[in-house]
Amino acid sequence: MTVSAGVASRSGALCPQRLTMEHVTSRWGVVVLIRLLERTYRFAELRRAIGATESVGQVTEKMLGQTLQSLERDGLVHRDVKPVVPPHVEYSLTDLGREAAVQIRALALWTDERRERVERARREYDLARAGG
Amino acid sequence: MTVSAGVASRSGALCPQRLTMEHVTSRWGVVVLIRLLERTYRFAELRRAIGATESVGQVTEKMLGQTLQSLERDGLVHRDVKPVVPPHVEYSLTDLGREAAVQIRALALWTDERRERVERARREYDLARAGG
DNA sequence: CAGTATCCGACACGATACTG
DNA sequence: CAGTATCGTGTCGGATACTG
Secondary structure (H helix, E strand, C coil): CCCCHHHHHHHHCCCHHHHHHHHHHCHHHHHHHHHHHHCCEEHHHHHHHHHHCCCCCCCCHHHHHHHHHHHHHCCCEEEEEECCCCCEEEEEECHHHHHHHHHHHHHHHHHHHCHHHHHHHHHHHHHHHHHC | CCCCHHHHHHHHCCCHHHHHHHHHCCHHHHHHHHHHHHCCEEHHHHHHHHHHCCCCCCCCHHHHHHHHHHHHHCCCEEEEEECCCCCEEEEEECHHHHHHHHHHHHHHHHHHHCHHHHHHHHHHHHHHHHHC
């Protein structure tokens, strides 16, 4: 029931900053933050947008909900519930969230740009190990 | 036996950049990169240095070895083995590694600086949920 | 000193089903 | 539409013991 009961004990027990790090660098945290940097999204809309991104795969509703919830709890994401039926909920970044998202996007961009170099390094490493 | 067999299937199977992200943002990847940014370290020396840092806790030899190995495989860390007895091994950052470390350090610094705000947000969130 | 091997528990993540 | 509940699996990370 509690939002962060899970991740807390593994490595975030001491050092609450580490917990925040894990939220923003988590599998879907990264994707969500980058998406919300461009604009506000609704739940299903965000889900579809992520799924449509090549090579990122689909998010399950559970994981998206969980990710948004921990980001909201940390004060990085704002959840705006319009009192209408059918329900209409909008997610956006807070100022704090925007700061985080910018850094995460930079990091994601970096890994993207260095991808070739890293893959080459991995091949060389594996080859050196196998060959002797 | 293979270095990255483990982490590969969870979320890095597609999207090899994500794998790199997970290595550098991993529990000990962050700490190691930041440490190596300041200077070269030997294995046990690095282990002690990390353990000495308040609120970071101790690394097990296994995790430190694993972390260094994946970072080396990605071409971020250079491992220099001196052919002497007893063994003497030095770890340092490559140019690629330094680029990564700088970004990680910035992110770590950010979460550190924003810690109070995040904790306040968490308290408010939890209170709002519990109270009504 | 510099690691590797093995066992183990906690939990992230996913698939599926159900609710207001 | 916007989620929560439940179950199953892989694996991350720690403890301990052992090797060159």
